[in-house]
Amino acid sequence: MAASAIPMQRAGSFTPPGDLRSIWLIARRAALESLHDRTTQGASAIFSLLVPIILVLTMIRPQAMHTGSKADTALGLLMAVYLLVVGLLPTSNSISVASGLFAGEKEQGNLAPLLATPASNRAIFGGKVLGAVLPSLLYAVVAVSTYLLEIALFVGTGKLHLLPLGLSLAMLALVPIYAVFGAAVASLISSRVRTYQGAQTLASVVMFPLMAVLFGVAFAMQHWGIWWLGIAVLVLVGIDVLIVTLGAATWRREEVLARR
């Protein structure tokens, strides 16, 4: 190591990337780190592979033994509701990841270098939320695929036709809606508390009632027509957009480090 070995001429000013590019860079880094994390991998493997098998064998298959049109309708509704359960479990990880994004990284000391870059507050917040959501959605896709595959394997391919299309699509739509909402709320909490533990606890306190509300909505959706389902999904997407936009607009890097 010698000082003469490194050219240190002053370069001209570089033009930092725009917000969208910065969001993507920050999200990609966070997502890759999350995907490499052993604990997350273990939990996600359980949620994505093991839980669907258990649900199919203990809940779906016994119901499939019953015959008749009423039994088929009940089976279709059951499969659709569990579609939501199977998708939601891996996305709960996004809340845990998002809780660590600011408070956890601040504790570890690796937040300051990112905050010292020219990336805007919007880009950092947006990138962090997206980075927490992407791995969870990937695991959710694996979980839902595993669930459907196991229904085909253990219950029968023909039973998949019993899934009500509108309700199933609505259930699938609720998965990213919840993931984005949870990650945004957890990120906001994480940037306003001092410790990772505090962020996780507070995020759980906020998110569990919301999860209950979501399941309530999901059960109610069984009786809604296709139009109401569509409207409900659009309203929930709107709430997501609102919370992410509000979060990005109000989040300030100065406030993160000002928490002592």
Place this chain on the structure above:
Amino acid sequence: MIEAKGLSRRFGEVVAVDNLSLRVPDGTILALLGPNGAGKTTTVRLLSGLLAPSGGEATVAGYDVRRDAAAVRAHIGLVTDVPGLHEQMTVPAYLDFFGSLYGLPNAMRARRIDELLTFFDLDTHRAERMVGFSKGMKQKVSLARALLHQPAALFLDEPTSGLDPLAARAVRELIVSMKHDSRSIILCTHDLDEAERLADQVAIVRQGRLVACDSPAALRAQGSPDSIVQVALAAPCPTALEVLSRIDGVLEPEAPSPLLLEYHVHRPLEVNPRVMEQLIAAGARIVSATCTTRTLEDIYADVMTSARSVDGADSGREMVVAAAGEGRRAG
């Protein structure tokens, strides 16, 4: 150029930085000294656009830290007190991430990463995740990150912490070379020897207030101009103390023991040769003579002690760089 005028930062009732003013021209290193919790890190965060000041103003590389915080951040390099790496990543991926955020074009980014990896002897660890790195290696990565975009101003918090002596020396040489390349550098350190060797100015902070700011030599001169000379004798010399007291420029002569003489002197270059000549003429058999100049550590201790005694009476001071006096060293 880094310049702060009356910079303040409060956290609720706590005043972390209080009316702090300093000026670091291009091509200058300022060492920021002070005990833990003195406000050094908060000062660096204020100047690097990470925290908004509660009062006062500051510019870095010509940009205002309040109004142009993003431009400030684009022109600074920051090494924090902990390396703060994403340890699941490899070094090239990590540097590429930050290089992209700073907007370095692809080809230049790849070239800079190669240069920095070679410079910091990290070339052979390209494919490894940083989770297994030693503290010194992590510190090197942190430095590489700060230098990636060739910033105009650098904030280095304990940059040689955890490095082996050779690596630490190379980093110090690098810091000096960056200074010669007209960069403004603020160096937070607890290593007073490092501060004395590298810094053009030393700022001592206590409880958020600047209690001293000057060149190391001028600070030494401000405290006490004395050097202390100790002369060890092979045998007692009864007239030695009388001889010493007659010599112009010898202050407070004393004999702590029959074989040891001690005196203070303002101008050792002029006085000491005469002392030796006259002691030898008086029959003294001199074994050794040691002339000790006050170190930055002595000054630091003095400043901290006196700051404690005047706490509450002083509402912060602005100090500007004084002409550097001639430093004196132990010899």
